[in-house]
Amino acid sequence: MSSQSVFPSDAVSLVESHLREVPDFPAPGVLFRDITPLIADPQAFKVLIETIAERYRGQVDAVAGLESRGFILGAPLAIEMGVGMLTVRKGGRLPGPVVGVDYDLEYGSARMELQPFTVADGQRVLVIDDVLATGGTANAAFELIERAGGVPTRLCVLIELRELGGRERLAGREVDAVLTY
Numbered sequence: 001m002s003s004q005s006v007f008p009s010d011a012v013s014l015v016e017s018h019l020r021e022v023p024d025f026p027a028p029g030v031l032f033r034d035i036t037p038l039i040a041d042p043q044a045f046k047v048l049i050e051t052i053a054e055r056y057r058g059q060v061d062a063v064a065g066l067e068s069r070g071f072i073l074g075a076p077l078a079i080e081m082g083v084g085m086l087t088v089r090k091g092g093r094l095p096g097p098v099v100g101v102d103y104d105l106e107y108g109s110a111r112m113e114l115q116p117f118t119v120a121d122g123q124r125v126l127v128i129d130d131v132l133a134t135g136g137t138a139n140a141a142f143e144l145i146e147r148a149g150g151v152p153t154r155l156c157v158l159i160e161l162r163e164l165g166g167r168e169r170l171a172g173r174e175v176d177a178v179l180t181y
């Protein structure tokens, strides 16, 4: 783990101590960072959400969660900050009208969609997810929010996997990670 988190060291330790590292999931060679122990611990989950909310309170008008683990973090965060929740979903799951973007992952491709009518013009949006890997998913979310008329101010993730280059793919975007590997 590297240091330099923009979050307090207590929050970094909290995430680190509640993570499961699962080798070869969902495919051989992938070390999967599993946040389920963290969200299953009511005290840890509450403190984490409060800590993240503290950093962005008053600076954003909405939270956009990225399907599906970003929803788990985004919904309580939106309530804690008193703003609305936007859902950036995998292709084909939202009733239209939607804006969509196709993008490449490490292996294969994917599509994310957003209902533009959920985004107010000029609305400042915090994008939230559990993991930043190649950055394809987050990059798609930034593009969709902009196409819908919003202003994606930054990405917040619990875990950044540095060697997968997400930060470079998101060049010019603000990225905050609680924990970086």
Ligand SMILES: O=P(O)(O)OC[C@H]1O[C@H](OP(=O)(O)OP(=O)(O)O)[C@H](O)[C@@H]1O
Pocket (backbone or CB within 6 Å): 066, 067, 068, 069, 070, 105, 106, 129, 130, 131, 132, 133, 134, 135, 136, 137, 138, 166
């Ligand atoms: O930076 P990237 O290379 O785009 O990868 C990061 C994305 O991958 C994971 O989601 P996944 O697609 O596994 O979906 P899930 O949350 O529904 O499991 C993770 O929750 C991020 O959304």
Ligand SMILES: Nc1ncnc2[nH]cnc12
Pocket (backbone or CB within 6 Å): 030, 031, 032, 033, 034, 131, 133, 134, 161
């Ligand atoms: N190694 C990983 N662990 C958890 N989620 C991921 N999403 C992309 N890569 C991941």
